[in-house]
Amino acid sequence: MALQLFYTPDIEPHRPDYVLSEDESKHAVRVLRLTVGAPVQLVDGRGGLYAGQIAEAHPKRTIVAIQDYRAAYGQRPYRLHMAVAPTKNMDRIEWFLEKATEVGIDEVTPLICEHSERKEIKPDRLYKVMAAAMKQSQKAYLPLLNAARKFDEFVGWHTGSQKFIAHCGEGPKSYLLDHLEPSGTYVILIGPEGDFSFSEIDRAIGAGYLPITLGTARLRTETAALMACLEVAVGNR
Numbered sequence: 001m002a003l004q005l006f007y008t009p010d011i012e013p014h015r016p017d018y019v020l021s022e023d024e025s026k027h028a029v030r031v032l033r034l035t036v037g038a039p040v041q042l043v044d045g046r047g048g049l050y051a052g053q054i055a056e057a058h059p060k061r062t063i064v065a066i067q068d069y070r071a072a073y074g075q076r077p078y079r080l081h082m083a084v085a086p087t088k089n090m091d092r093i094e095w096f097l098e099k100a101t102e103v104g105i106d107e108v109t110p111l112i113c114e115h116s117e118r119k120e121i122k123p124d125r126l127y128k129v130m131a132a133a134m135k136q137s138q139k140a141y142l143p144l145l146n147a148a149r150k151f152d153e154f155v156g157w158h159t160g161s162q163k164f165i166a167h168c169g170e171g172p173k174s175y176l177l178d179h180l181e182p183s184g185t186y187v188i189l190i191g192p193e194g195d196f197s198f199s200e201i202d203r204a205i206g207a208g209y210l211p212i213t214l215g216t217a218r219l220r221t222e223t224a225a226l227m228a229c230l231e232v233a234v235g236n237r
Contacts, residue, residue, distance in 0.1 A: 004032055005135045006064075007142070008042040008050070013071070017055060018042060018064050025062040028054070040064055045134065045142030049073035073140040077183040078236045081107040081161070083154055084225045085192035088117035094129045096222035100229045101133035101143055110148040115194030121148060151200050155207045158187050165189040165209040166224055167196050173213040176228065180235040188212075188232075190225040 006024045020028060028034045035057050042050040042064065049070045056063040082105060087093045097108065110121050123145055134142050149157070162184050164176060180186070189196075189204060196204070205211060214227050 003039050003041045003051075004028070004034065005041045005043060005138060007045060007131045007135055009045050009142075011042055011044050011048070011050060013048060013069050015066060017066055018050070018052075020062040020064065022060050026059050028062050029057050029059045034062075042066075043073075043134065043140040045131070045140070047072045047075055047140050049140045074138075075141070076104050076236065078232065079106045079185045080104065080229065080232050081109070081158070081185075081187045082190065082225055082229065083109040083111040083149075083158075083187065084190045085113050085116050085221055086110045086118040086121050086148070087193070087221050090118075090121075090125075092220070092222045093121075094126065096225050097126055097130050097143075097145075098133040099226050101130045101139070102137040103226070103229045104233055105143050105229055106141070107144045107146065109146040109154060111154060111189065111191075112148055112150045113192050113200060114151070114197040115192045117192055117194075119148075123147075151196075152203065155189075155204050155209070161185045161187045163187045163189075163207075163209040164212045164228075165196070165201065165204040166212050166214050166228060167191060167201050168218060169195065169198060169201055171201070171211060173211045176212045176214070176231045177235050179210060179212075180232065182236050186232055188225075188228045190221060190228065193221055 011018050034054050036054050038054045050066050051068040052064040052066045055065040112119055130143055214224050
């Protein structure tokens, strides 16, 4: 049975103990009913995994005695950056971030496009969703959530990776797995429900993005984004 996992972003390696936040302390003592001596694990969201046990069970300041530390726990051989147009319904983008965190993703940038239905996001809720997914899937890395960027700004800013744009327009397109170089660094653009505009597709291709297809079905934004994450994971198995 997996040990209880707590997110502790400000923990530092090789310290003897750590005081859980009030929220995590309440969850440990009131919800999970952990008592002194219970084994637990802590993650810092940067790859650090800490093993310890409850030294003081308090609903506001539970103390964990640290017994072991592992760096780069569960590190994947690739790095994936998804630039995704935020959906009008935030529940759908939350769903994507939850599942993508479980599958494996390193960075997300909300992409503001010509056909975008939503121009702004509130990151606090999204961070909580990703943190919960990180703990649930027993991972030690929390994806980086960037500020929203306009399409042209992002396409001109990001360099030095295998770059792909998934779209439903006309023109030649390849399958992602046919071009994916294992153990690489990838950037994938996923557009809004109305897809990228023709001019956006042209500008991305001109900036070195390879046009790809994710199949014959027309997918929702969050479904297409998750499928791309899954294909990258399969290509690196």
